[in-house]
Amino acid sequence: MLHIQNIDKSFDSLQVIQGLSFEVQDGEFVAIIGPSGSGKSTLFQLIGGVTSLDEGAILLDGEAIQQQRGVIGYMPQQPCLLPWRTILDNVILVEELRHKPNMELAKEWLDKVGLSAFQQAYPHELSGGMQQRVSFIRAIVSNKPILCLDEPFSALDEFTRLEMQAWLVSTWETYRKSVLFVTHSIEEALFLADRVIVLTKRPATVKAEIEVPFARPRTEDIRHSATFTALKQQLFTYLKEEAYAD
Structure with missing residues (x-):
């Protein structure tokens, strides 16, 4: 289990992450969404040991891994x-x-x-x-015990992106590695993940968490369900609130 425990990170006077805490269970697929510049990539740098924490701890199966490289799998x-x-x-x-x-x-x-x-x-x-x-x-x-995927499909055209989402979810459902997946796409997060974490604008902390209720294996038809549409609207509202927050 990955445990992000009340972490802070600043670059000079710019505070990027403040009091951020969440967990990723063994075999769980967790998606992270948030406003642009909210520290999602910085979070992966911290988990991967590329950047040091100011405060807090990052634990993997109970062992502190901050500033340890080579502990996670990473897909940019x-x-x-x-x-x-x-x-x-x-x-x-x-x-x-x-x-x-x-x-x-x-x-x-x-x-x-x-x-x-x-x-x-x-x-x-x-x-x-x-x-x-x-x-x-x-x-x-x-x-590695956990894979961190940083918007891996963002550069693909829409058709290829949908194709890759279906491929990824099928592959993951077979082998069930723990995954932390950053995306700007609400629909992508809901289709792939067991749980979606919404970050606030900078300095990032957790605004909300949503359990995704769809059974596995996932199929394309869930995208057209009323539940999918309602969850998509709820997540959009969270992001809109952050975009217009003072």
Whole structure:
């Protein structure tokens, strides 16, 4: 379990996060939404040990992990694949840096996501959606207890984005890694997550949490349900309140 415990973070005189607390249970998919500039990316930097806390604690299974790198799996907004490495070599990159590359596991995962025929291809030969699948598999193969996904589909066109959402939720429902997912899309958050956390504007704290009531496996038809529409409106209202807050 990931436990964010009353954390603060400032950059000089700019306070970005203040008194932020929440948990991610084992095997839970939690989405985070909030106004632009509310500290979502800073939060991931703190969890990943890239940036130090001012106050509070970040615990993983009861152990403090602040300022510890390599503890979480991370998938950024862009695939960040090295253009001179093959797809297979990109997948094992993180583990290779730790001197523990598992070539067979990487091949197994590429096969599971329908990319086994592209093992020896290079990133420029793949579509944007395929590159994001590779980026996700790289995070999975790192075998970390929690994956932090930072708006991974934001650069994709609408059709590909919907396709990738369906692919991600199907893959996650099979393997149930703990996921913390940042997005600007309310609909994406509701379709993917078990729970949605709404952040306030900067300095960020938790404004609201919503349990997503839809059963799994998730199907596209929930997007057209009255419950989905009502939850979407509720989350939109929270974000609108923050946008116009003094």
